[in-house]
Amino acid sequence: MKQPAGVILAGGQSRRMGGGDKGLLVLGGETLLARVIARLEPQVAEVALNANGDVARFEGFGLPVVADSVAEYPGPLAGVLAGMDWAATRGHSHIVTAAADTPFFPCDLVPRLMLAAENAPIALAATPDPERGMARHPTFGLWPVDLRDDLRAALADGVRKVVAWTDKHGTAMAEFPATPFDPFFNVNTPEDMARAEALL
Template sequence: MKQPAGVILAGGQSRRMGGGDKGLLCLGGETLLARVIARLEPQVAEVALNANGDVVRFSDFGLPVIADSVAEYPGPLAGVLAGMDWAAARGHSHIVTAAADTPFFPCDLVPRLLLASDKAPIALAATPDPERGMARHPTFGLWPVDLRHDLRAALAEGVRKVVAWTDRHGTATAEFSATPFDPFFNVNTPEDMARAEGLL
């Protein structure tokens, strides 16, 4: 498989952070989004940003910005679909998604997802969780763009949960360590931002 394209998911409404773009918040002198780009870019063929609204606010990053093609903010699956459509038009067979509010995700995310994808068409990152066993991180995945028409139909049917759709197709997991902390820790609240400052 050729190196996949990367899609950063920043299409949410950030309600728990008081609205606005979480990715544009600063952590240790750099925006969360700049930190995510720096981790993802070396691992993929090219990067696009999935975000809705005025694209000018992201112009400093120099990335193509792709909006959801499904109305009313139906969640991360809409961003995955937008990324699939963009990547298919550019000749890519797969995309890897990463969330814009997760500044510490692994620098070997993509190779580990590619390795896991030998077992199933879709691969999601996962880490051990004391309560749930192995917890999947549905915004960090490897997705074949050939499934985009199926995903479009599922969204039209009202499917919103990522795993509700991925489990229809068979999903492998790439398992990562959660020591000394879960690398998929994401910034949802001001308290999370304070914790991220400590983790830096």
Template sequence: MTRPLGVILAGGAATRMGGGDKCLREIGGRPILSHVIDRLTPQVDEIALNANGDPQRFAEYDLPVLPDSLPDRPGPLAGVLAGLDWAAKRGAEQIVTVAADTPFFPGDLVAQLMAKDAPLVLAASPSGRHPTFGLWPVALRDDLRAALLEGTRKIVLWTDAHGGKVAEFPDDDAFFNVNTPEDLARAEGLA
């Protein structure tokens, strides 16, 4: 089985961080996005970045930058859809999504998601599901587009309606995401 394509979700407004791109804040002397790319690269065949606004701010990463195809930033599902559309053009059957503000996600994320032998799988840890970390079938992209146009915003509502499975990971810290300046300080300590 071929490896899926990877999509890093960075389309949010980062309001709790005071705006800007959370993924460009530094931990360990490097942007969070660099940590995410390093962790995802060995697990997938190619990577794209879902981000809105001027794509030039990510030029140094030499990744395709995929804006949401729907207006008004309807949330992470719009980023998933952008990734699925990109993957369809590349002839891929699946994508794996990861959050751009979560630098410590498991090094075996993709293997564990794919081990569930299901087309749609979300990551979970003892604290609950982590819906921005998932395996998504390209075949459902038109259904997802329709759901978004009808107003669906919650990832788990859509995945549950499609029989989504869960891959359990033992470590909550692996899915620690940087949302606030305090989180950034904690991430620096974890790094």
């Protein structure tokens, strides 16, 4: 497998944060989005941003911005599809997605997803959870671009949960340690932002 393209998912509505773009919140002098770009860029061939609305607010990042092609904010799968469609025009066979509000995700995310995907078409990141065993992080995955028409049809049929679609195709887990904290910790609330500042 060649190095995949990277797609940062920033298409959500950030309701728990009071709306707006969580990725543009500043943590330790840098936006969350800038931190995510800095972690993802060295691991992939090129990066695009999945976001909806006025693209001008992301001009300073120098990334192509791809919007959902499915109306009414159907969730992360719409962002995955938008990323797949963009990657197909660029000649990539796979994309890796990362969430725009997760500033501490692993610097070896992509190689470990690629390793996991040797046994399945899709790979999702996972960390140990005391209650659920391994907890999957569905916004951090490796996705083959040739499944995009299947995903488009699933979204048209009303599928919204990531794992409801991925489980149909066979999905490997790339397991990451959750110590000293879960690297997929994401900023959803002002309390999470305070915790991120403490972790920094």
